[in-house]
Amino acid sequence: MVLKAFFPTCCVSVDSGLLVGRWVPEHSSAVVLAVLHFPFIPIQVKQLLAQVRQASQVGVAVLGTWCHCRQEPEESLGRFLEGLGAVFPHEPWLQLRRERGGTFWSCAVTHRQAPAAPRAPGEDQVMLIFYDQRQVLLSQLHPPTVLPDRQAGATPASTGGLAAVFDTVARSELLFRSDRFDEGPVRLSHWQSEGVEASILAELARRASGPVCLLLASLLSLVSAVGACRVFRLWPLSFLGSKLSTCEQLRHRLEHLTLIFSTRKAENSAQLMRKANTVASVLLDVALGLTLLSWLHGRSRIGHLADALVPVADVSGLGTASCRLYCLKIHGLSSLWRLFRGKKWNVLRQRVDSCSYDLDQLFIGTLLFTILLFLLPTTALYYLVFTLLRLLVVAVQGLIHLLVDLINSLPLYSLGLRLCRPYRLAAGVKFRVLQHEAGRPLRLLMQINPLPYSRVMHTYRLPSCGCHPKDSWGALCRKLFFGELIYPWRQRGDKQD
Amino acid sequence: MEDERSFSDICGGRLALQRRYYSPSCREFCLSCPRLSLRSLTAVTCTVWLAAYGLFTLCENSMILSAAIFITLLGLLGYLHFVKIDQETLLIIDSLGIQMTSSYASGKESTTFIEMGKVKDIVINEAIYMQKVIYYLCILLKDPVEPHRISQVSAKPRLDCLIEVYRSCQEILAHQKATSTSP
Numbered sequence: 001m002v003l004k005a006f007f008p009t010c011c012v013s014v015d016s017g018l019l020v021g022r023w024v025p026e027h028s029s030a031v032v033l034a035v036l037h038f039p040f041i042p043i044q045v046k047q048l049l050a051q052v053r054q055a056s057q058v059g060v061a062v063l064g065t066w067c068h069c070r071q072e073p074e075e076s077l078g079r080f081l082e083g084l085g086a087v088f089p090h091e092p093w094l095q096l097r098r099e100r101g102g103t104f105w106s107c108a109v110t111h112r113q114a115p116a117a118p119r120a121p122g123e124d125q126v127m128l129i130f131y132d133q134r135q136v137l138l139s140q141l142h143p144p145t146v147l148p149d150r151q152a153g154a155t156p157a158s159t160g161g162l163a164a165v166f167d168t169v170a171r172s173e174l175l176f177r178s179d180r181f182d183e184g185p186v187r188l189s190h191w192q193s194e195g196v197e198a199s200i201l202a203e204l205a206r207r208a209s210g211p212v213c214l215l216l217a218s219l220l221s222l223v224s225a226v227g228a229c230r231v232f233r234l235w236p237l238s239f240l241g242s243k244l245s246t247c248e249q250l251r252h253r254l255e256h257l258t259l260i261f262s263t264r265k266a267e268n269s270a271q272l273m274r275k276a277n278t279v280a281s282v283l284l285d286v287a288l289g290l291t292l293l294s295w296l297h298g299r300s301r302i303g304h305l306a307d308a309l310v311p312v313a314d315v316s317g318l319g320t321a322s323c324r325l326y327c328l329k330i331h332g333l334s335s336l337w338r339l340f341r342g343k344k345w346n347v348l349r350q351r352v353d354s355c356s357y358d359l360d361q362l363f364i365g366t367l368l369f370t371i372l373l374f375l376l377p378t379t380a381l382y383y384l385v386f387t388l389l390r391l392l393v394v395a396v397q398g399l400i401h402l403l404v405d406l407i408n409s410l411p412l413y414s415l416g417l418r419l420c421r422p423y424r425l426a427a428g429v430k431f432r433v434l435q436h437e438a439g440r441p442l443r444l445l446m447q448i449n450p451l452p453y454s455r456v457m458h459t460y461r462l463p464s465c466g467c468h469p470k471d472s473w474g475a476l477c478r479k480l481f482f483g484e485l486i487y488p489w490r491q492r493g494d495k496q497d
Numbered sequence: 498m499e500d501e502r503s504f505s506d507i508c509g510g511r512l513a514l515q516r517r518y519y520s521p522s523c524r525e526f527c528l529s530c531p532r533l534s535l536r537s538l539t540a541v542t543c544t545v546w547l548a549a550y551g552l553f554t555l556c557e558n559s560m561i562l563s564a565a566i567f568i569t570l571l572g573l574l575g576y577l578h579f580v581k582i583d584q585e586t587l588l589i590i591d592s593l594g595i596q597m598t599s600s601y602a603s604g605k606e607s608t609t610f611i612e613m614g615k616v617k618d619i620v621i622n623e624a625i626y627m628q629k630v631i632y633y634l635c636i637l638l639k640d641p642v643e644p645h646r647i648s649q650v651s652a653k654p655r656l657d658c659l660i661e662v663y664r665s666c667q668e669i670l671a672h673q674k675a676t677s678t679s680p
């Protein structure tokens with residue numbers, strides 16, 4: 001296989017030195033993490049690498065040499081570089097060379113041992129893939145591949161080569177801790193060698209979060225203990241609590257706040273995103289609430305709203321009355337129609353049976369049937385008008401429920417991250433072929449392919465109340481025709497009417 | 498090494514296939530679709546505006562005219578950004594994977610990269626769509642959930658163009674299989 005050398009873009013113009021990184025034999029790829037400059041003491045280098053290997057469980061080793069010089073290297077430098085191969089034994093030994101100011105590179109791979117099987121011609125070709133170290137370190141691949149083996153260097157062969165690269169860079173944080181201002185034994189070049197990235201605000205927040213979380217978690221447990229006491233189980237408070245959507249929302253938010261201020265650290269990145277999204281959702285809720293309150297408060301808008309909603313109450317009352325009347329009439333009509341035909345509804349057997357009626361029963365029955373039939377158009381019209389109005393009210397109520405659901409489950413933090421730092425959420429990678437010259441190794445640039453917005457929403461949406469209408473369209477129409485009252489937007493978990 | 502040939506798609510429009518051989522293990526195929534024609538654009542705009550003017554003479558509301566202009570502009574922007582594909586590229590790199598890029602008329606590029614470990618084979622498949630028989634290049638994956646991926650979805654080239662691309666891809670896949678089996 002062609003040997004793939006992943007080289008960080010930050011090290012493209014640094015001085016000559018040793019290549020430090022990880023070799024993945026299954027995919028024949030060498031992930032270069034940093035460049036170690038001359039002068040160095042081999043013992044100290046080996047100590048540092050052993051330290052990094054133990055702390056990060058990544059098989060970091062010296063992979064080869066990097067030569068960035070003015071012209072072709074002189075004899076002595078060439079022999080010196082080859083001699084290093086004996087000090088740091090690694091199979092295969094990579095030698096990358098670049099002229100100062102030149103665009104094209106030259107690569108060579110040397111194998112110390114004789115190969116077990118004869119190699120095909122062109123096997124020792126090298127392909128250079130440049131990657132942005134900071135972006136690859138901070139990004140997270142979706143779907144997340146679980147790498148169970150955490151022993152040094154062991155990766156299951158079934159995982160993709162790119163997941164191994166991302167994993168290697170993410171786990172080698174210890175190697176990137178030192179910068180060029182540190183007085184350490186070795187001098188490394190990597191993405192943080194110009195100065196370690198840090199933020200005062202983030203550090204202060206981290207220190208303060210411990211005690212604050214503890215305090216708020218205890219307060220919240222007190223509140224939930226009060227809320228769970230027996231007083232609220234009795235009627236009428238429990239009835240109010242289940243009917244008012246404010247109480248539902250309060251309960252929902254209490255759960256969210258308990259999640260945010262829990263003292264357990266998030267184990268993986270999915271939980272961290274869930275926490276961050278919950279924080280954003282709570283803040284949005286508070287902001288929307290304050291805006292709504294200030295809007296309602298000004299210019300007695302509450303009064304206007306109350307005036308507008310009074311006719312709705314009238315409609316609802318009249319609508320229920322006409323609905324019941326219509327329902328009774330339809331039942332009466334259907335029963336008398338059965339009498340007309342000489343049949344009866346058998347309640348025990350739940351079916352229609354034949355029955356012999358007396359003459360006077362038949363006479364009264366036919367009379368009542370005629371009366372009800374001729375009164376039907378009037379009742380039906382009343383029912384139609386009031387049901388249409390009531391459907392309008394129910395539709396508006398449903399829309400509001402949907403809107404609340406949407407706002408509750410929107411993952412704001414993830415969407416903001418996708419907008420402002422698209423490399424953090426990666427769906428994959430994309431490659432671009434850089435300027436190529438025949439006879440030179442192929443150079444590619446690897447960039448992060450960000451996750452599309454639809455997948456961000458799908459992966460990170462918060463769990464919501466999930467109030468979907470219980471009835472399908474057909475059942476709804478049937479209920480409307482027979483005059484049963486409809487409540488399509490019941491919350492899940494409510495008792496049936 | 499780069500060369501360009503001209504083919505035609507199933508509707509008779511002209512397609513240009515550009516092939517770049519970077520190295521024996523890396524090849525790129527770039528298919529350029531026919532551009533947006535001024536004639537169809539003018540026709541659609543005139544139809545929409547005539548309909549709006551007809552509504553305006555019925556309703557005497559000038560909002561209809563502004564709405565028609567707004568709709569035309571938004572529709573054109575949406576079409577250029579989401580629908581009209583300018584160029585489709587297939588980059589196949591031995592031992593890394595296959596990358597498919599679609600670049601839209603507004604400059605947006607959407608890329609998909611499939612690792613070589615997941616690719617089972619590349620085939621030409623034929624599909625019967627209404628009254629037409631369409632050939633397309635299909636990448637078979639080892640994934641049981643989504644066993645195939647379609648490439649060149651928008652520019653529908655004819656069989657001769659697909660055969661060119663298919664032959665080159667099979668050369669690289671054969672080379673890759675030969676080198677991966679040897680230790």
